[in-house]
Amino acid sequence: MPVNYSGTWNMISNVNFDGYMVAIDIDFATRKLAGMLKTQKVIDQDGDLFTMKTVSTFRNYHCSFNIGEEFEEVTKGLDNRKCKSVVNWDGDRIVCVQKGEKRNRGWTHWVKGDHLYLELCCEGQVCQQIFKKNP
Ligand code: 1AG
DSSP: OOOOOOEEEEEEEEESHHHHHHHTTOOHHHHHHHHTOOOEEEEEEETTEEEEEEEOSSOOEEEEEETTOOEEEEOTTTTOOEEEEEEEEETTEEEEEEESSSTTOEEEEEEETTEEEEEEEETTEEEEEEEEEOO
8 A cells, every 4th residue: 555645644743843943044033933833734645746734823834746846945934945846755755855055955754654754854954753643
């Protein structure tokens, strides 16, 4: 059975989010606020077409893409940078490379049981987030 990312997933842990936010130049006050959030991922997967909404009480972030097709990503409400992004399968994982001003920027998602994992990378920082599926 191929993996399906669709669903609503609630954050249960968030390691080194502050380090990641420093790497993308988020100011102190915003980092303190953002660091308190328990975000929710709302994912719709239709074959290789993904829609991902990251939802919180502070800000939301929306991103849609087709696997293997480069797109212009504007990280609106985050660090507001432009990236040339592309997401590919790596086995059952989905791996995004975000080419732009920042080195080594990207993320990886994978699913294990009823948990969704996300690693966000930028420069030398890695943030690890875990979400649990809404039953
Ligand atoms: C992403 O995930 C990141 C989605 O592309 C947002 C996750 C964390 C926020 C990233 C940086 C923080 C920047 C500014 C802080 C301000 C507000 C925080 C708001 C957090 C909720 C939006 C990959 C994929 C979806 O899951 O694209």
